[in-house]
Amino acid sequence: xxxxxxxxxxxxxxxxxALLAYVAVALFPLYWLFKVxxxxxxxxxxxxxxxxxxxxxxxxxxTVVGKSDFLLYFRNSIIVSxxxxxxxxxxxxxxxxxxxxxxxxxxxxxxxxxxxxxxxPLVIVITPIFSIFGVLGLTNTLTGLIIIxxxxxxxxxxxxxxxxxxxxxxxxxxxxxxxGATRFKALVEIVAPLTLPGIVATVGFCFTGAWxxxxxxxxxxxxxxxxxxxxxxxxxxxxxxxxxxxxMAAGVLALLxxxxxxxxxxxxxxxxxxxxxxxx
Amino acid sequence: MASIEIAxxxxxxxxxxxxxxxxxxxASGEFAVLVGPSGCGKSTLxxxxxxxxxxxxGDILIDGRRVNDLPPRDRDIAMVFQSYALYPHMNVRDNMxxxxxxxxxxxxxxxxxxxxxxxxxxxxxxxxxxxxxLSGGQRQRVAMGRAIVRNPKAFLFxxxxxxxxxxMREQMRFEIRKLHRDLGATSVYVTHDQIEAMTMADRIVAMxxxxxxxxxxxxxxxxxxxxxxxxxxxxxxxxxFLEGQAKRVGTGVKITVGGKAFCTLPLALALPDDGHVTVxxxxxxxxxxxxRNGTTEAIIDLVETTGAANVVHADLAGQPLKIFTTQxxxxxxxxxxxxxxxxGHVCLFDRASGGRLR
Numbered sequence: 001x002x003x004x005x006x007x008x009x010x011x012x013x014x015x016x017x018a019l020l021a022y023v024a025v026a027l028f029p030l031y032w033l034f035k036v037x038x039x040x041x042x043x044x045x046x047x048x049x050x051x052x053x054x055x056x057x058x059x060x061x062x063t064v065v066g067k068s069d070f071l072l073y074f075r076n077s078i079i080v081s082x083x084x085x086x087x088x089x090x091x092x093x094x095x096x097x098x099x100x101x102x103x104x105x106x107x108x109x110x111x112x113x114x115x116x117x118x119x120x121p122l123v124i125v126i127t128p129i130f131s132i133f134g135v136l137g138l139t140n141t142l143t144g145l146i147i148i149x150x151x152x153x154x155x156x157x158x159x160x161x162x163x164x165x166x167x168x169x170x171x172x173x174x175x176x177x178x179x180g181a182t183r184f185k186a187l188v189e190i191v192a193p194l195t196l197p198g199i200v201a202t203v204g205f206c207f208t209g210a211w212x213x214x215x216x217x218x219x220x221x222x223x224x225x226x227x228x229x230x231x232x233x234x235x236x237x238x239x240x241x242x243x244x245x246x247x248m249a250a251g252v253l254a255l256l257x258x259x260x261x262x263x264x265x266x267x268x269x270x271x272x273x274x275x276x277x278x279x280x
Numbered sequence: 281m282a283s284i285e286i287a288x289x290x291x292x293x294x295x296x297x298x299x300x301x302x303x304x305x306x307a308s309g310e311f312a313v314l315v316g317p318s319g320c321g322k323s324t325l326x327x328x329x330x331x332x333x334x335x336x337x338g339d340i341l342i343d344g345r346r347v348n349d350l351p352p353r354d355r356d357i358a359m360v361f362q363s364y365a366l367y368p369h370m371n372v373r374d375n376m377x378x379x380x381x382x383x384x385x386x387x388x389x390x391x392x393x394x395x396x397x398x399x400x401x402x403x404x405x406x407x408x409x410x411x412x413x414l415s416g417g418q419r420q421r422v423a424m425g426r427a428i429v430r431n432p433k434a435f436l437f438x439x440x441x442x443x444x445x446x447x448m449r450e451q452m453r454f455e456i457r458k459l460h461r462d463l464g465a466t467s468v469y470v471t472h473d474q475i476e477a478m479t480m481a482d483r484i485v486a487m488x489x490x491x492x493x494x495x496x497x498x499x500x501x502x503x504x505x506x507x508x509x510x511x512x513x514x515x516x517x518x519x520x521f522l523e524g525q526a527k528r529v530g531t532g533v534k535i536t537v538g539g540k541a542f543c544t545l546p547l548a549l550a551l552p553d554d555g556h557v558t559v560x561x562x563x564x565x566x567x568x569x570x571x572r573n574g575t576t577e578a579i580i581d582l583v584e585t586t587g588a589a590n591v592v593h594a595d596l597a598g599q600p601l602k603i604f605t606t607q608x609x610x611x612x613x614x615x616x617x618x619x620x621x622x623x624g625h626v627c628l629f630d631r632a633s634g635g636r637l638r
Contacts, residue, residue, distance in 0.1 A: 169363060169365065171361045171363050171365035172365050172367060172368075174330075174332050174352070174359075174361070174365065175359065175361060175365035175366075175367075175426075176367070176378070177332070177351065177352045177353055178330060178331075178332075178352045178353070178355075178357065178358065178359045179353070179358075179378050179379035179382060179426070179430075180353045180379050180382035180383055181353060181382055182351075182353065185382075190367055193369045194368060194369060
C-alpha cells in the first residue's frame with residue numbers, strides 16, 4: 001500500500017510539474033509585457049533580463065492614456081471589433097441555419113465557394129480591395145474595416161454555426177412547429193437558446209479576429225482618426241527608437257477588454273467549443 | 281376527435297418514390313397502427329399527416345378538411361417523437377405548457393391542463409425537473425403529457441417506445457392503450473415492432489415498399505393475411521413458409537411438401553397452373569407427437585425454451601420448420617417426430633407473386 005501511495009504522489013507531482021511548466025511557458029510573454037510596462041525607462045535597459053524590476057512605475061500608462069491618441073484607437077477598435085462580431089455572427093447564424101436545415105439548389109456550390117475563400121492568404125487581395133475601397137470612399141473609415149472583417153469572418157463563422165445547428169436535433173423544431181410555433185418562433189424560442197454557447201463562441205472568434213488584425217487596418221486606414229489600436233502600437237516604434245515602455249503599457253491595456261470579454265463568455269465558450277464532441 | 285382521410289397520397293424524394301399512392305381512412309377515435317420494416321414509408325406517411333413534409337400528390341383530410349397546404353401548427357394534431365424531442369432548456373411543466381402558451385391560453389387554464397396531464401401520467405413530482413434529469417420512461421411520459429394537454433384532433437406517434445428497454449416498453453404499451461381508452465382520441469401509431477402493432481391496434485395498416493399491404497384488425501391480419509409479406513411480418517415466431525405442390529384430387533386440393541402428403545384443402549382454391557405453391561402455417565398450428573395422428577415426420581434440430589413455451593426448430597423434407605408448443609417435450613437433436621398440421625389454418629401463396637391463393 002505504501003509503495004502504491006508513494007508512486008501515486010510522485011505521479012501527481014510530475015503531473016502538476018508538467019502542467020506548471022506548460023502554463024509558465026504560455027504566460028511568460030504576457031508577464032514580460034506587463035513587466036516592461038511597469039519598468040521605468042532609466043532601468044529598462046540596465047536591468048534588461050531581470051525577472052523583477054527594482055523599481056515600479058505607472059508612468060508609461062499615464063503617457064499612453066494622457067499623451068497619445070491611444071484612447072481614440074481603442075475606441076475605434078472596440079467599434080470595429082464589436083460591430084464586426086455582431087454582424088458576422090448574425091449573418092453566419094442565418095446562413096448556418098439555412099445550410100443545416102434546408103436543401104436548396106446551389107447549396108453545394110455556395111459551400112464550396114465559401115471554402116475556397118478560406119484557401120488564399122489575405123495579402124493577395126489587399127491591392128484590389130484597396131483600389132475598390134478607394135473608389136467607394138471606404139479607405140480611412142471604420143465602415144471599410146468592418147465590411148472587410150465581416151466578409152472575411154463570415155465563411156468560417158458560418159461553418160461554425162452550421163455545425164452547432166447540426167448538433168440540435170431537427171425534431172425539437174418539428175415538435176415546436178406541431179405545438180403551434182412558426183419556424184421562426186421555433187428558431188428563436190427553442191433552437192437559439194440551445195445554440196447560445198455556439199453563438200457566443202462565434203462572437204468571441206469574430207471579435208478577437210478583428211481586434212488583433214493589423215494588415216488591413218494599416219493599409220486601408222492611414223489617418224489617426226480611423227486607426228485601430230494595433231496600428232497605434234506600431235507608432236511607438238519609429239525609425240530611430242522603439243518606446244518599449246508605452247508600447248507595452250498600451251499592449252496591456254489592449255488586452256484588458258479581450259480578457260474581460262472572455263471572462264464573461266468562458267462558460268459558454270467551453271460548452272460551445274466542445275459541443276457535439278460527445279453524445280448527449 | 282377527428283377522422284383522417286388519405287387519398288392517393290404519394291411522396292417522392294428525387295427519383296425515389298417512397299409512398300406510391302396510399303389510400304387509407306382512419307375513423308374518429310380509432311387507434312390505427314402503421315407497421316412495416318425500416319424504409320417502408322410508414323414514418324414518411326406520418327410526417328405527411330403532421331405536415332412536417334409535403335406530399336408529392338394526393339389529398340390528406342383531417343376532420344373532412346384538406347390540410348395539404350396547412351403548416352403543422354394549423355392542423356391541430358399532437359405528435360410524440362421517437363427521440364421524445366423534449367425542449368432541453370425547459371422543465372417538465374414548461375415543456376407541457378408550451379403549446380398552450382403559444383395559443384395564449386390564460387395561465388390558470390394552463391396550470392389546470394398541465395396539472396391534469398401530470399396527474400394522469402404520474403409526473404406531479406417531476407414538474408420542476410429538466411428533461412436531462414429524467415429517465416427514459418419519464419421522458420416518454422412527458423412527451424405524452426405534452427401531447428394530451430392540447431386536447432388535439434389526433435395523436436401521432438412515431439415509434440415512441442423504440443428507445444425504451446423491454447420491460448418499460450411493455451408497461452408504456454399498456455399505458456398508451458389505457459390513455460387511448462380514457463381519451464378516445466384518434467391515434468396513428470407508427471412502429472416496426474409487430475408485437476406493438478398486435479397488442480395496441482384497433483386496426484393495423486401493414487406497409488411495405490411504400491404500398492399498403494393489408495388493413496384490418498390484428499387477428500384478421502394474423503389469421504387471414506393477404507400475402508406472404510403480411511403473413512411473415514405479423515406474428516412471432518414467424519409463419520413457416522414451405523415450398524410445396526398443390527394438386528386437385530377428387531375431394532379437394534392435396535398439398536405435398538417434399539413429395540410427402542401435408543394436408544388436404546377445399547376444392548374451391550385457385551391454383552397456379554404448375555401447382556407450385558408456398559405453404560404457410562403458423563408455428564402454433566403444428567402438433568408434435570404420434571397421438572395427433574401425424575403422418576409427416578420431421579427431424580429435430582434445436583429447442584429454444586422461454587419457460588412458458590418452446591420453439592422447436594426442425595427439418596421437414598430439407599426445409600426449416602418452427603413449431604411453437606407449450607408442451608414440455610424432451611426432444612433430442614436428430615430425433616424423428618411425427619407432425620400434425622391444422623389444415624384449417626394453412627395458407628397458400630402464389631410462389632411467384634407472394635399473393636394469397638384463396
